[in-house]
Amino acid sequence: MNVIIELEKPLLELEAKIADLKKLNETQRVDFSEEIAALEDKARQLKQEIFGNLTPWQRVHLARHPRRPLALDYISALSGFTELHGDRLYRDDPAIVAGYAYLGDLPIFVIGEQKGRDTKDNLYRNFGMPHPEGYRKAQRIMRLAEKFHRPLVTFIDTPGAYPGIGAEERGQSEAIASALKVAAGLRTPIVVNVIGEGGSGGALAIGIGDHIIMLQHAIYSVASPEAAASILWRDAGRAEEAAQRLRLTSDELFEFGIIDEIVPEPLGGAHRDPERIIADTLGATRRALERLVRLAPEELVDRRYEKFRRIGSHVELAHDSAAR
Amino acid sequence: MAPTPQWLRRRTVKPEPAGDVLWEICRSCGERLYKKDLAEKLWVCPRCGYHFRLHALDRIALLADGDFQELAALLATGDPLQWSDRMPYAEKIAGDRKKSGLLEAIVVGLCRIDGVRVGLGVMDFFFRGGTMGSVVGEKVTLLIEEAARQRLPVVLVTASGGARMEEGVIALMQLAKTTAAVERFSELGLPLITVLTDPTTGGVSASFGFQGDIIIAEAGAAIGFAGRRVIDQTIRQKLPEGFQSAEFLLEHGQVDMVVRRSELKGVLGKVLRFLAAQAVPA
Numbered sequence: 001m002n003v004i005i006e007l008e009k010p011l012l013e014l015e016a017k018i019a020d021l022k023k024l025n026e027t028q029r030v031d032f033s034e035e036i037a038a039l040e041d042k043a044r045q046l047k048q049e050i051f052g053n054l055t056p057w058q059r060v061h062l063a064r065h066p067r068r069p070l071a072l073d074y075i076s077a078l079s080g081f082t083e084l085h086g087d088r089l090y091r092d093d094p095a096i097v098a099g100y101a102y103l104g105d106l107p108i109f110v111i112g113e114q115k116g117r118d119t120k121d122n123l124y125r126n127f128g129m130p131h132p133e134g135y136r137k138a139q140r141i142m143r144l145a146e147k148f149h150r151p152l153v154t155f156i157d158t159p160g161a162y163p164g165i166g167a168e169e170r171g172q173s174e175a176i177a178s179a180l181k182v183a184a185g186l187r188t189p190i191v192v193n194v195i196g197e198g199g200s201g202g203a204l205a206i207g208i209g210d211h212i213i214m215l216q217h218a219i220y221s222v223a224s225p226e227a228a229a230s231i232l233w234r235d236a237g238r239a240e241e242a243a244q245r246l247r248l249t250s251d252e253l254f255e256f257g258i259i260d261e262i263v264p265e266p267l268g269g270a271h272r273d274p275e276r277i278i279a280d281t282l283g284a285t286r287r288a289l290e291r292l293v294r295l296a297p298e299e300l301v302d303r304r305y306e307k308f309r310r311i312g313s314h315v316e317l318a319h320d321s322a323a324r
Numbered sequence: 325m326a327p328t329p330q331w332l333r334r335r336t337v338k339p340e341p342a343g344d345v346l347w348e349i350c351r352s353c354g355e356r357l358y359k360k361d362l363a364e365k366l367w368v369c370p371r372c373g374y375h376f377r378l379h380a381l382d383r384i385a386l387l388a389d390g391d392f393q394e395l396a397a398l399l400a401t402g403d404p405l406q407w408s409d410r411m412p413y414a415e416k417i418a419g420d421r422k423k424s425g426l427l428e429a430i431v432v433g434l435c436r437i438d439g440v441r442v443g444l445g446v447m448d449f450f451f452r453g454g455t456m457g458s459v460v461g462e463k464v465t466l467l468i469e470e471a472a473r474q475r476l477p478v479v480l481v482t483a484s485g486g487a488r489m490e491e492g493v494i495a496l497m498q499l500a501k502t503t504a505a506v507e508r509f510s511e512l513g514l515p516l517i518t519v520l521t522d523p524t525t526g527g528v529s530a531s532f533g534f535q536g537d538i539i540i541a542e543a544g545a546a547i548g549f550a551g552r553r554v555i556d557q558t559i560r561q562k563l564p565e566g567f568q569s570a571e572f573l574l575e576h577g578q579v580d581m582v583v584r585r586s587e588l589k590g591v592l593g594k595v596l597r598f599l600a601a602q603a604v605p606a
């Protein structure tokens with residue numbers, strides 16, 4: 001159960017009441033505007049109380065909110081999106097959507113990790129957890145972008161790559177490792193958008209780029225809190241504790257120098273104003289691309305190398321025995 | 325086993341022996357084995373052929389001709405998250421140093437393997453499960469960059485549970501960093517050979533582990549993306565016989581060959597000589 005749904009319930013009830021009252025105000029002779037103003041004031045206050053100071057665990061749930069805009073919501077907002085299917089080797093993976101489109105007048109290739117909207121859709125999309133063939137489709141699209149000198153735009157939203165028998169048999173490790181390698185050397189601009197959940201290597205596989213944008217309430221971490229808790233303490237039930245320790249929020253990632261830009265969300269999360277958040281994200285992508293397309297491919301790849309080269313935190317000890 | 329190189333002898337701290345000082349029980353056949361004999365047999369069970377996990381320094385002694393020159397030996401983690409759970413991360417690291425006799429989960433350097441000069445990196449599962457954090461990422465990158473400068477092949481021997489949770493997203497980004505180094509190295513036409521040993525999973529298999537031009541798996545090694553426990557919890561069905569073993573991967577086309585430990589050095593030498601030799605002029 002998503003903890004945000006419980007949290008936002010009183011707010012949604014209050015907002016419904018306000019809407020009712022507004023309707024009455026229009027149709028009845030009685031003037032309710034004072035009551036409406038008072039309730040709107042209360043709603044603002046309540047919103048601030050609920051969302052003003054979310055814990056990391058609540059932010060994880062906000063990033064997983066069932067009404068949060070998904071990759072295809074962003075991609076459909078582009079003009080002339082044409083979906084391209086399949087890895088040419090095994091099958092088409094619905095957990096990764098890909099194709100080409102126009103961002104304004106700029107022709108681009110796009111890759112997105114796609115979760116489902118409801119249970120049925122989620123079964124089809126495998127909860128946004130790609131198989132190797134998804135990552136191989138992504139590699140195909142990356143190579144097309146390079147070949148035809150089109151920028152690549154990606155949308156990250158996955159709890160992680162799928163851990164299953166078929167995925168292992170068909171080389172999940174190799175598929176991710178190769179996607180990383182293709183992206184690292186790709187001679188065309190790449191803009192990455194972390195829109196929801198960025199979980200582990202399954203997210204990073206489409207996460208190497210020249211400009212990394214993250215939505216304010218998206219999360220990005222070495223593993224989903226559940227997986228991290230299971231790895232660290234053999235207890236997925238301690239996910240909340242893992243979420244606190246993993247430092248997976250956008251402001252923390254910005255401080256670490258891992259992302260370049262945060263797209264602010266409305267108080268309460270992206271799903272409270274999807275149109276605006278989609279427009280803002282695509283706007284940020286567009287601005288980044290306008291800058292990046294001016295760079296020569298060699299310079300682009302060199303800068304990308306340096307961008308990831310400097311990430312890390314290490315010290316040089318004075319001598320071998322110092323720490324022993 | 326190859327003679328212990330000078331630099332290895334200079335190390336004052338030996339890894340703390342785990343369990344019994346003299347005897348070891350084979351995990352596969354249950355045979356009680358005398359440790360001294362086992363070390364002479366390269367930690368391979370003489371009864372059933374089970375390959376015990378090898379310390380990085382023992383692996384280097386096995387592979388290097390005896391001239392191993394260590395690089396970036398004194399790098400230690402900066403603890404970017406200031407992590408603490410049941411104890412501070414710094415304390416866990418201190419414990420791992422005692423257990424492994426190493427400062428971090430990988431040793432990198434330059435040496436000869438069967439006469440061929442290479443950059444060699446060897447991971448150690450006894451240090452934090454061989455996980456990759458900032459230091460492992462940095463040392464792998466430095467090794468590849470140095471080998472590129474000197475136009476040497478690189479051999480990476482992996483043993484890892486994946487990215488190191490205690491360094492969070494910074495650990496995840498080491499996949500990107502090492503990959504960028506591999507990609508640049510690869511563009512120079514230089515060979516990367518990876519040797520996947522028990523176990524190799526997660527962020528290490530999903531980055532340089534499976535980016536080798538030639539991928540060798542050590543006999544019996546468990547290799548995969550997801551750990552068995554995670555897969556068990558996700559799908560809740562019986563896993564196929566030998567699932568994620570080196571032999572299973574060979575059958576599924578994921579690795580080039582499965583090699584027994586006693587033959588590893590010879591095989592590496594042959595592959596290196598073939599790839600590094602001057603091609604026939606056009």
Ligand SMILES: [Zn+2]
Nearest residue numbers: 350353369372
């Ligand atoms: Zn045995």
